[in-house]
Amino acid sequence: MTTAAGPWASVVALVASLLLAGCGEQTEAEAPPPRPVRVITVDKGQGGQLVTFTGQVEAQDQAALSFRVGGRMIERSANVGDQVKAGQVVARLDPQNALNTLRSARAALTAAESQLVTAANTFERQDRLIANGFTTRANHDAARTAQQAAQSAVDDAEAQLKIAEDNVGYTDLVADAPGTVTARGAEPGEVVQAGQMILQLARKGGRDAVFDVPAQMLRSSPADAVITVSLSDDPGVTATGRVREVAPQADPVTRTFRVRVGLDNPPEAMRLGATVDGRVRLSNDPMIEIPASALTAANGKPAVWVVDTSSQTVALRNIEVGSFSPAEVGVASGLSAGEVVVTAGVQALHPGQKVRLLGAGS
CATH class of the missing domain: 2.40.50.100 (RNA polymerase II/Efflux pump adaptor protein, barrel-sandwich hybrid domain)
Known part of the structure; x- marks a missing residue:
């Protein structure tokens, strides 16, 4: 029995050693290679995000x-x-009705003036008679009241005549x-x-460039910013201006605010109704800008993948976004100039992963 089991034990040991060797080779083959990623070296820009809005030229006074x-x-x-x-x-x-009203007002004034003359004469007689004791106080008072009423009628007729004359002019x-x-x-x-x-x-005079601006841009825009305005179909025709008026209430449909920019000495080519582009920097403070494709999220906050160039590994870091556009993101804090940030392939990374850099341009 012992002699028969010996050869089988040797075979089993040989097969086990071969299987273990195969597993070791497979483990070595499955080690992932460094993942290629596209990167940039970040640096601070010249002073904030430059935004452009499209509007039109209108008169300052309409x-x-x-x-x-x-x-x-x-x-x-x-x-x-x-x-x-x-x-x-x-x-x-058509002035015909107004002219008829004017003639009626003149006739009414003439009649009122005649009544005033009669009332004035009556009161004058009553005044002399009461001085000599030949009339009663009641007759004297009635004559005075009639004169005052006639004078009021004349005043009213004169006012109606003035209204009629104005209506003819209108x-x-x-x-x-x-x-x-x-x-x-x-x-x-x-x-x-x-x-x-x-x-x-x-009205002849100043001209405005009128834009519809989101509330976020109004908050980010520096006070008294100089705005460059150019014709959309001819960018060589330009003018500058400052915000002259901001609508106090947002448009109920677009939720944007109407902004009027007073233009300084606009060229004649900027005619009323012309389509123009306005450009302004949202901040005067230099800010690091990265492509929007580099932005991801961690812990419910914006984040980017930062490359450790010495170990060629990546780490996820939260940042604070200062401004945002479809193409670029302004970083208020979380990054320093000279750091390398992944701009493409951010969805497939994990902390500490080895990477191979495809581009490190700023």
């Missing part, structure tokens, strides 16, 4: 010209794009300042109401 009385418009002598002068008549209403729509017509609200032949916009006038 007015809606309208009649102060209603009626049928018989003439409109200005159209969109026309230049008008101060005092120029730009539209007219049938002419007059431009109160020079400017350019930018819109019209009624055509000749229409019956218009008092206060209805007939023409919209961009």
